[in-house]
Amino acid sequence: MTETAPPEATAATPSVAYRNWIERQARNRRKVQVGRVLILLAFLALWEAAPRAGLVNPMLTSYPTAVWDGFLELLAQGSLGLHIGVTLLEVVISFAVAMILGTVVAICLWLSPMLEKILDPFLVVANALPKIALVPIFYIWLGPEGSIYAVAIAVALFITILMLYTGFSQTDPNKIKLARTLGAGKRQILTKVVLPGNVHTFMATLKANVGLSLVGVIVGEFQASKAGLGYLIVYGSQIFRMDMVMAAIVILSLISVAIYLLVQKAEGWLMR
Amino acid sequence: MTTHDTSGRHKEVPPKVEFRKVNLHYFSDEGETHAVKDMSFSVGRGEFVSIVGQSGCGKSTLLSLLSGLMKPTSGQVLIDGKPVAGPSPQVGFMLQQDTLFEWRTILENALLGPEIRGMDMGAARQRAERILTSYGLGQFLHHKPPQLSGGMRQRAALGRTMCMEPDILLLDEPFSALDFQTRLSIAEEIGEIIRREGKTAILVTHDIPEAIALADRVVVLSPRPGRLKSIHEIGFPSAGPARPGSMAAREAEEFRDYYHTIWTEMETHD
């Protein structure tokens, strides 16, 4: 073994070219970071400067310092935490319900090809239908609170079912055949082959659903609500407080980022 | 080979594996495929039989029938004289494609069968570790399949099959994904393991030299619908009384004749 080792161990003394390459990579990464920050700063500066210079009407666009003041005001009123909390809770619940219900239905469809064939056209239509069109109906049927959950779940549910079922049905047939030669029945094929083989499908669905639940909740809140970021946006626009609207939108984007990071963490942990 | 007589089953031990006038039709929306036609042959205990034939002549179908994944349209498939009713731990099947589960380690892959069959997992684990180690995978028990070379994956797949302690092994082109060099040595190695453990083995392959080098008999099938064309007894008296390993067999003087005969048969259509 020792004799076959190359005379120059590459790991111990990296060549000059390799060190240069590493440096270049690090420089490139820094450039990317700087570029991102610059774009953000330029956007904020333009947003601040244009209304102040009288180029656009500040009533329409507001501007960052005003948004910040609006944010502080909401914070002082003590209602901001409530609005964020309400929206987050609605997102988490409808996301979880859509995910669990969708997984159960997808599993049933996989277990019963006949059921899948029968339901296929209905699922396709249900998925294609703009769920937002249902908001008024949900409102009449379920009231303000219920309709928010109903829209958010409806937006995420059908795509969950379709994505998961597609993943399940594309499981490598040879892996299934192998499990059958080892004596596996349908249930065991599900738990030993189909589900573990579709962790990536599950993650993709999860990612899509976080965004979709958020969309559904905000749309639901637009229609009717007493609290939540969607409510804040509608209310702010009605009393023409653009700073309030913008503050809510900024918070929404921060929530999206936080959720995205959370999902990424979960992915790293699930995939190991 | 003596014909099997149901009334005389006390006098005769039935062959390990027997196909009796087996037909198999596949049905699909595109139509009907007659994949296997009037197939009759048997394989003795501890025998190594190779099946060769052109692509689509029903080789994989024969193995699926034997492993109980499907039933013949007509005729009978028998193991130890009893009709095959379904997948049994007695039959180990190495599929044509690499089917190690990439989300399981090599050891966990080998434990799939015992898990499915609800066997004693402590004993199965010891067995799997021993088998995989004896196949040179001791260092890689906790690696995932993508981290292994093609040859190692093939040995791991054999380990998974052997972990069920089958007495019949079905090998469906197990070496076809390997490069030529690896293919020769893995075939030698796996042939050696199977003979050492006294398993009955059926190997399906496109590769005539491989079929001859490993087997006691070579079964030639005609193109679709797959029918039995001929059976060749393989022996290498020039290499000594014992059956030589597959590498040595390729060097033996009888090899060329077998190759020539079987090659000509596969080329001629009737």
Ligand SMILES: Nc1ncnc2c1ncn2[C@@H]1O[C@H](COP(=O)(O)OP(=O)(O)OP(=O)(O)O)[C@@H](O)[C@H]1O
């Ligand atoms: N599930 C199926 N449905 C319909 N036809 C099938 C099915 N499986 C196999 N066939 C057909 O049956 C015939 C025999 O198939 P089989 O897979 O047994 O061939 P093979 O000899 O193993 O071929 P190869 O050497 O390419 O692996 C082929 O013509 C194939 O198209």
Ligand SMILES: [Mg+2]
């Ligand atoms: Mg085949």
